[in-house]
Amino acid sequence: MNEFTLHDLQCFDAVVRSGGFQAAAAALHRSHPAVFAAVARLERQLGLALLDRSGYRVRLTADGRAFHRKAQTLLNEFAGLRTYATQLAMGEESELHVVIGDLCPREQTLTLLARFFGACPGTRLHLHVEAVAGPQERLLDGNADLILHRVDKTDPRIEWVDVCEIELVPVIAPALLPERLPRSVKPEHLRELTQCVMRDTARHTPARDYFVVEGAPQCTVSDQSMKREIILQGLGWGHLPRYLIEDDLRKSRLRSLAGRHLPGASEEIVVARRSDRPHGPVAERLWCYLGEHAPNVFGSPKQSRAPRRRRSA
Numbered sequence: 247m248n249e250f251t252l253h254d255l256q257c258f259d260a261v262v263r264s265g266g267f268q269a270a271a272a273a274l275h276r277s278h279p280a281v282f283a284a285v286a287r288l289e290r291q292l293g294l295a296l297l298d299r300s301g302y303r304v305r306l307t308a309d310g311r312a313f314h315r316k317a318q319t320l321l322n323e324f325a326g327l328r329t330y331a332t333q334l335a336m337g338e339e340s341e342l343h344v345v346i347g348d349l350c351p352r353e354q355t356l357t358l359l360a361r362f363f364g365a366c367p368g369t370r371l372h373l374h375v376e377a378v379a380g381p382q383e384r385l386l387d388g389n390a391d392l393i394l395h396r397v398d399k400t401d402p403r404i405e406w407v408d409v410c411e412i413e414l415v416p417v418i419a420p421a422l423l424p425e426r427l428p429r430s431v432k433p434e435h436l437r438e439l440t441q442c443v444m445r446d447t448a449r450h451t452p453a454r455d456y457f458v459v460e461g462a463p464q465c466t467v468s469d470q471s472m473k474r475e476i477i478l479q480g481l482g483w484g485h486l487p488r489y490l491i492e493d494d495l496r497k498s499r500l501r502s503l504a505g506r507h508l509p510g511a512s513e514e515i516v517v518a519r520r521s522d523r524p525h526g527p528v529a530e531r532l533w534c535y536l537g538e539h540a541p542n543v544f545g546s547p548k549q550s551r552a553p554r555r556r557r558s559a
Contacts, residue, residue: 258317259321294310358539362536405521
């Protein structure tokens with residue numbers, strides 16, 4: 247058997263992933279004949295029929311399926327090596343863009359970042375605060391090196407490390423409570439009251455409502471601290487992170503509305519970055535630093551979770 251090349255293997259992989267030679271050629275920015283020839287050459291060198299070309303669409307043969315499964319290890323290793331080489335060539339970054347989501351405990355987050363960047367005087371931190379879907383949108387648009395927020399953990403473009411869970415509690419000021427509010431509050435009982443909600447800073451991500459009571463009047467805010475103040479003053483009700491209102495609940499400045507019909511929620515806060523792009527040495531150190539220290543700094547033992555990494559295949 248003759249030696250096969252990485253290029254031939256990549257062409258074969260592209261055909262399998264895209265479902266045909268034409269789509270594979272477009273993905274690789276190669277011509278259709280070049281990709282066809284590369285796969286044929288690989289089959290000839292291996293002495294195996296990897297693809298069944300008898301139908302309308304090419305399909306893997308049994309040998310092709312087994313070979314492609316094994317080839318994934320080599321292709322992934324090569325992709326990792328190429329990324330590592332890119333990182334080495336980049337040198338230390340002159341600036342990094344970090345996005346903090348609206349649910350992040352601000353004091354702890356800023357303390358961590360201050361410690362890290364205090365030891366990296368050659369790298370300027372550009373710090374951004376976004377809400378709702380804004381942080382993930384910035385990350386996927388390539389406008390952030392790293393975010394601290396909730397993310398869609400099923401998205402293969404994102405890798406993440408869990409740092410804590412944030413409990414969101416529906417609360418209201420006692421002065422705003424309706425006189426005949428039942429013990430188990432339903433959303434419709436609050437429809438006549440103003441609901442305070444976060445303003446989504448995403449620009450093009452499809453809007454998604456969190457806990458919104460349909461038909462209720464609303465006021466929108468840009469951060470959780472302003473939301474807390476509005477609710478404390480009896481100008482509306484809404485969901486707030488428990489860490490922000492522990493003292494208010496204890497001193498009865500706010501009352502929890504949580505129950506069977508308004509259960510609140512727990513949001514997983516993560517450190518996240520793109521898994522499909524290279525990262526410079528400072529970004530890599532920041533990633534490791536936050537993954538190691540953030541779970542211990544954020545929240546109480548009930549909220550903290552062990553770091554858990556997700557990397558794309």
